[in-house]
Amino acid sequence: MxxxxxxxxxxxxxxxxxxxxxxxxxxxxxxxxxxxxxxxxxxxxxxxxxxxxxxxxxxxxxxxxxxxxxxxxxxxxxxxxxxxxxxxxxxxxxxxxxxxxxxxxxxxxxxxxxxxxxxMQPATAELTWGLILSAMRHLPSEMAGMRDSGWQTTVGTVLEGRTLGLLGLGKLGQRVATIGAAFGMQRIAWSPNLTAERAEAAGVTLVDKDRLFATSDVLTLHMVLSPATQHLVGAFELGLMRPEALLVNTSRGPLIDENALIETLRAGRIRGAALDVYDQEPLPADHPLRSLGNAYLTPHLGYVxxxxxxxxxxxxxxxxxxxxxxxxxxxxxxx
Structure with a gap:
């Protein structure tokens, strides 16, 4: 320190x-x-x-x-x-x-x-998409490569036609969904109290929780942290995700079981995780997430x-x- x-x-x-x-x-x-x-x-x-x-x-x-x-x-x-x-x-x-x-x-x-x-709402929504684009097009490594005299080492993935999953569809989730529509993505959502009518009004399809994790290409979290939502994303949910899927969290760190996420990333079972929030902030210098190449990390910049x-x-x-x-x-x- x-x-x-x-x-x-x-x-x-x-x-x-x-x-x-x-x-x-x-x-x-x-x-x-x-x-x-x-x-x-x-x-x-x-x-x-x-x-x-x-x-x-x-x-x-x-x-x-x-x-x-x-x-x-x-x-x-x-x-x-x-x-x-x-x-x-x-x-x-x-x-x-x-x-x-x-x-x-x-x-x-x-x-x-x-x-x-x-x-905070527009700022966090914009950062969410900054993280998504950075991960899908490998921007951090390509930018670092350019500074190190390199040239083209990765192959990116387009968002159009892919599925955006939203865990939570409040005001922030709806902003993220609207931007997803501009990218031509299919949009699905789940939360404990979300109704089909509310989802439809936002241009989103309500699905059950398991389907949300199993079919999303990009899954982004927009839930309030509470005792009921802590570790809402655990080993079981991570195990449902596609190998090419990206998990994004700009909400609160403890929504995800951090140990389960680290194990998943180390094993390469999903494409990666793009995170702006953590269980402990500031994130310790020796934290395992800092050393994982498939973890795209920012220092809680959502509202900054x-x-x-x-x-x-x-x-x-x-x-x-x-x-x-x-x-x-x-x-x-x-x-």
Whole structure:
């Protein structure tokens, strides 16, 4: 793990300022994208540009009144909350998160607020297709070959006429399905609550779960993670897939049994897996997925766009301003 890095902006001439910690700003854009001056001179903003583990967080975050979390990069469990004596406000970007112990915050009277959702749906749908095209046309290896003076080492596969399978057909799944139609793909879908009428309205055919895995050339996941959906894709489902099929996950890592997937990829039983999300994030440097040639990996970039980030940090500033004025906005529901 790299050494801790942070950037601090302090405008408070005298007295105790409001201390704000912005966590996991990997790209170091929080100070640029947020209108922090709007909050006045009595504000100290510290930006942490890497992930802190729980024990580091207990020490590094103890002085702060406000924590600003980027999506689910850093968890805020009860043990960490209890170790932060000055904490009064938590803000998380996006409209929902599973990484915060809201009950522990409520016990201490700490308010939790969220930002808007940004452009996450179109951004994630576009990244999904970026991964699909990269895998089907072997773009990572061909690009690396060009930089290494190489020329044409792979044979690609077209998408037209092939079958796109969607595990989940909510708003994001429907966006991905619409793009699949533009590529001339057949589109099928399954989820526990999907009806034939809803599928037909999206231009998709409802099939049962086994058929979805057995007949899809590209199978992409768009489900909310819950106890019911964890490891929804396991060894049995992977065993149903065609040898030439591609599995794509830009939703949540634990939807897939990671050990079963690694075994499947090592054995070459499917074409590959294109992944943007993982059980543990950041993905450890020595993780087995990093060494597999049929694993196409990106570092959870689905929502990482300029538009989303500018909205996130605009809203973070607005939430702090409203809270300081005694009229909190975007208060998170704990239900």
């Amino acid at each position: 790299n050494d801790a890095a942070s950037t601090e902006v302090s405008n408070s001439p005298v007295g105790r300022s409001l201390r704000v910690a912005v966590l996991d700003d990997y790209q170091r854009v929080a100070l640029e994208y947020g209108d922090w001056e709007r909050l006045g001179p009595d504000l100290d903003v510290t930006v942490f540009d890497r992930n802190l583990d729980r024990e580091e967080g207990k020490v590094a975050l103890a002085p702060y009144d406000v924590l600003c979390l980027m999506r689910e990069r850093m968890a805020l469990p009860s043990g960490l909350i209890e170790a932060l004596p000055n904490l009064r406000l938590v803000i998380f970007t996006g409209v929902r998160t599973r990484s915060i112990d809201f009950a522990a915050l409520a016990e201490r009277g700490i308010i939790a607020c969220h930002t808007g959702g940004g452009e 766009t300029e538009g989303s980030y500018r909205l996130f940090f605009r809203d973070v500033v607005s939430v702090i301003a409203a809270w300081r004025a005694g009229a909190p906005i975007n208060v998170a529901s704990v239900a």
